[in-house]
Amino acid sequence: NAGVTQTPKFQVLKTGQSMTLQCAQDMNHEYMSWYRQDPGMGLRLIHYSVGAGITDQGEVPNGYNVSRSTTEDFPLRLLSAAPSQTSVYFCASNDRGQSVHSLHFGNGTRLTVT
């Protein structure tokens, strides 16, 4: 199994540009989430989804949009990139029930906004 796949691995954007970070999982997990990781800040939740067609905001949602049209895919859109969005972005998936605490992470997307 591939697990959680994120693309691209690296990206450089200019301020004001938009882009979509892709995330796909092949484990049939109901839950998916996006975190950003900045030095000394741990992992902060951006948006999450508990199933296809359902999304909700996390701790730091401003400047980002998500959609969940299928169980497998959970793309993250940056509407108008800002230098403050320079970060490492991780997508994660997990199953409901007894395994809800066990997140499977993708390898991350390292984004730089200049």
Next chain:
Amino acid sequence: GQSLEQPSEVTAVEGAIVQINCTYQTSGFYGLSWYQQHDGGAPTFLSYNALDGLEETGRFSSFLSRSDSYGYLLLQELQMKDSASYFCAVTSGNTPLVFGKGTRLSVIA
């Protein structure tokens, strides 16, 4: 809201034992998880405690005291490859995990 506190850095000698503490404040607490992340890598799940007490998985053990809102990760027989960041995280129902800021463990010879 939810908050977790853990030390930012810990240094320990190869072959020794190290304990990484985590205190938390949250509503609707279900359990405490621990994740490991090597530099440049993705976090990986280590352990989970829903009930008070010690859970052992090889060289790693995790402890939880729900009454004290406290847990710790215990790493025994430290190896150089254990140098990484370790994150505690709380589970509250079906909402995503909330992570602490992480503890950077350096294992020295």
